Amino acid sequence: MVIYQVGLIPSQFYGVLSEKNHSKFQELVVFAVLLILLNSTLKSVEQYVCGLLYVSWRTSLTEDLHRDYFWGRVYYTLNVLRKDIDNPDQRISQDAERLCKQLSTMASRIVISPFTVSYYTYQCYSSTGWTGLLSIFGYFVLGTIVNKILMGPIVSALIEQEKLEGDFRFKHMQIRVNAESAAFYRAGKVEHMRTDRRLHTLLHTQKKLINKELWLYMGVNLFDYLGSILSYVVIAIPIFAGVYDGMTPGELSALVSKNAFVCIYLINCFTQLIDLSTTLSDVAGYTHRIGELREVMNDVGRQQYDYDPVLRETNDFKRDTGSSETAFVLDRLSFKSPVSEEPLVKDLSLRICQGSHLLLVGNTGTGKTSLLRVLNHLWEPSSGSFEMTTCFGPRGILFLPQKPYLTDGTLREQVIYPLKDIYPAAGSVDDERILQYLELAGLSNLVKRTGGLDEKVDWNWYDVLSPGEMQRLCFARLFYLQPKYAVLDEASSALSEEAEDQLYRVCKHLGMTLISLGHRSTLRKHHDVMLRLCGGGQWELTKLKMD
Known part of the structure; x- marks a missing residue:
């Protein structure tokens, strides 16, 4: 309604100026300025609310995707085992952001x-009758x-x-x-060549998309500009029909200006809706990618829920309060790689x-790390069964993968990971424990560096x-x-034998039972039993004499 009043201002100026009425002109200028200020305020508030909607929607959508993505081991399955969903990280971060941005503009x-x-x-x-109204509505339907x-x-x-954008970003x-x-x-030259190859594939697809968008842009722009002509055609019909023959040129100019504004603004309302087709095509693409990711994550989550009993009882990580003296019980367990039909281990009890x-x-490729993946419910066994009678976490079971994982954050957050709570205050007993364990791990100098x-x-x-x-x-x-x-999956492979011996002794002194994977013969003195994987599904179990 405010815009309508603003739109009538030019026609009122025509009337006042044609009459040369100075006092009305001054009043009209003040009125016009006030209307423009009010209109600008309302437009700014509209844009501000759209910005808040964008932030709110992105928060809601991304947190919802994160909940499904980080539930259980869904993130592991999507990034390592499933190849039917490309770039889940891009879908969650970039596609979700663009979807919410486009929706907020719409x-x-x-x-x-x-x-x-x-x-x-x-x-x-009221201005043009049925003829003008039906002309504008027919124009909108056609567009x-x-x-x-x-x-x-x-x-x-x-x-x-979007898929190729993700591949290009992943390469960098x-x-x-x-x-x-x-x-x-x-390898600078070869990586340069391979990165350029992904770039050219992406740009080739973008060029095809631009070619297809050309016709859409032509349609949108054509209807935008034809709308301005249509408004005058609608007004011309009653003028040439003689409806306004009794008006003076000044009155007729004011009437044309008023009617032109009404028709043009109604056409503009429709053309804005037509213009949304370009935005809607983007929204449809992002919605498809995010919806596809949601479906796969829900499917993976259901499979893991049925397979992993831990997920039905608790979170991935908590303190163990039980007194079980057994960690794993394997009964005729057989498993293979998800990408191969050849068995790695058969009937392991x-x-x-x-x-x-x-x-x-065991030799490389015999399934040592694969066995740890099965025990951690990352892979499903082919047959047989195994039972984990102790939960994950402090005082329970903890896996140290072959490749050390360091999170972002402070030194304290590195040491207590994957615990979420940083509850101890500075100078507390917990600080003393952390400093003590850093020293036992040979990293006392790291406190000074950080x-x-x-x-x-x-x-x-x-x-x-x-x-x-x-x-x-x-190890700290x-x-x-x-x-x-x-x-411990080769958790000391980058350390000297002396350092390895010291760290293993600390582990045993702290009351840990060790399940180690490694190639060094020096590891034998720290263990009681050796399981050798021989390949082809064969295995043998022997007792060791400890030094």
């Missing part, structure tokens, strides 16, 4: 359009049909473009994470008890620490959490 038009169309339909009917036809081929091309992320390794290989340290050995346990660091831990220091930090984490059972 929101005000969709919400306000019914009211503006109704109001200006009435005003248009909608044409743009719907032109929009169809764009959605699939947009989906393909791969270079960033492995920059040092690539530099040692002097084993009981892992507290106080009995197990060493897992400036303290809770000082924020602006570096990447992987760039600053050597492979040996990263493994020592993981192990000492702090003090699980009953520590599953």
Whole structure:
């Protein structure tokens, strides 16, 4: 309604100026300025509300996707085992952001359009009668049909473009994470060539998308500009019919200006809806990708819920309060790689008890790490069964993977990971424990380098620490959490034999039962039983004499 009053201002200026009425002119100028200020305020509030909607929707959608993505081991399955969903990280971060941004820009038009169309339909009917009104509505219906036809081929091309965008970004992320390794290989030229190859594939798809969008843009722009001519055609009908023959030129000019504004604004309401077809094609593409991800995550989550009894009882990580003396019971367990039909282990029966340290050995590719994946419910067994009688977490079972994992955050957060709560205050008993375990792990100098346990660091831990220091930090984490059972997948491969011996002795002194995977013969003295995987599904179990 405010815009309607603003739109009538030019016609009122025509009347006042044609009459040369100075006092009315001054009043009209003041009135016009006030209306413009009010209109600007309302428009700014509208844009502000759309911004708040964008933030609110992105928060809601992304948190919902995160909940499904990080439930159980869904994130592991999507990134490692499932190849039918490309770039889940891009879908959650980039596609969700763009979807919410586009929806927020559409929101005000969709919400306000019914009211503006109704109001200006009435005003248009009052000014031009049925002829003008039906002409404008027919124009809108025709524009909608044409743009719907032109929009169809764009959605699939947009989906393909977003997939290639993710692949291109992943390639750069791969270079960033492995920059040092690539530099040692002097692989700049080959990585340059492979990155350019992904770029050209992406740009080729973008060019195809631009070609398809050309016709949509032509349709949108054509209807935008034809609308301005249509408004004058609608007004011309009663003028040439002689309806306004009794008016003076000044009165007729004011009437034309008023009617032109009403018709043009009604047409503009419709053309804005037609213009949404370009935004709608983007929304459709992003919605498809996010919806596809949601469906797969729900499917993976249901499968893991049925397979992993731990997920039906508790979170992934908690303190164990039980007194079970057994960690795993394996009964004729067989498993294979998800990408191969060849069995890695057949009919393995084993009981892992507290106080009995197990060493897992075998040649590369015989399934050592794969067995740990099965025990951690990352892979499903082919046949047989196994039971985990102790939960994950402090005082329970803790896995140290082959590649050390360091999170972002302070030194304290590295040590207590994956605990979420940083409950101890500075100077507390917990600080003393952390400092003690860092010293036992040979990292007492790390406190000085970081400036303290809770000082924020602006570096990447992987760039600053050597492979040996990263493994020592993981052992400090192990000492702090003090699980009953520590599953170590070559967790000391980057350390000297002397350092390895010291760290293993600390683990046993803290009461941990060790389940180790490694190739060094020096590991035998720390274990009671050795399980050798021989390949082809064969295995053998022998007792060791401890030094």
